[in-house]
Amino acid sequence: QKEVEQDPGPLSVPEGAIVSLNCTYSNSAFQYFMWYRQYSRKGPELLMYTYSSGNKEDGRFTAQVDKSSKYISLFIRDSQPSDSATYLCAMMRNQGGKLIFGQGTELSVKP
Amino acid sequence: ETGVTQSPTHLIKTRGQQVTLRCSSQSGHNTVSWYQQALGQGPQFIFQYYREEENGRGNFPPRFSGLQFPNYSSELNVNALELDDSALYLCASSPGSSGKGGTQYFGPGTRLTVL
Numbered sequence: 707q708k709e710v711e712q713d714p715g716p717l718s719v720p721e722g723a724i725v726s727l728n729c730t731y732s733n734s735a736f737q738y739f740m741w742y743r744q745y746s747r748k749g750p751e752l753l754m755y756t757y758s759s760g761n762k763e764d765g766r767f768t769a770q771v772d773k774s775s776k777y778i779s780l781f782i783r784d785s786q787p788s789d790s791a792t793y794l795c796a797m798m799r800n801q802g803g804k805l806i807f808g809q810g811t812e813l814s815v816k817p
Numbered sequence: 818e819t820g821v822t823q824s825p826t827h828l829i830k831t832r833g834q835q836v837t838l839r840c841s842s843q844s845g846h847n848t849v850s851w852y853q854q855a856l857g858q859g860p861q862f863i864f865q866y867y868r869e870e871e872n873g874r875g876n877f878p879p880r881f882s883g884l885q886f887p888n889y890s891s892e893l894n895v896n897a898l899e900l901d902d903s904a905l906y907l908c909a910s911s912p913g914s915s916g917k918g919g920t921q922y923f924g925p926g927t928r929l930t931v932l
Binding site: 710712714740742747748749750751752755794796802803804805806807808809810 | 821905907925
């Protein structure tokens, strides 16, 4: 069993839709949770960074962490074609330690 | 502020050859981590360097080795290349005073193809 599980999709939605992306994990030692966006043939770009449980909002993006369920989510409101990319969840035990990534979910937002 | 840069962008090698990939960390960052990303997969941690010392290693064989220089730039060396080494190699830098600097920022990657 992988430490971090993420549905690879692909996920296709119309422009303006609310997108929900999710990851589950097995190791309760994870404390730091991130979402990265990766465009085709580019490096991952940090979107959201959260410590422990709770919600964090940044513009159209909201990250949620539920440590009791070992479940994290990323919500994208008013999705745009420019949001079309692969979204990677990542987590780590200690600040500055190695990142453990999910497989990535490929998102396509259609105009 | 300059972000993380990597060179070369693309590289084609044959089985058994050796390759060196280079990374310049973001200004002010003293920790560099390397990841391997196979097609359709998430990045896998190879190793991390903090102030020129290896500071953690993933499940990769010894033919994967690295260096960090006094200016915090870094190299990834892979010997005896195998077909399965074909992947995008990502470098990430992070700030920190103790090797636990937090957020990692990624470079654009080097795409290695092994024939």
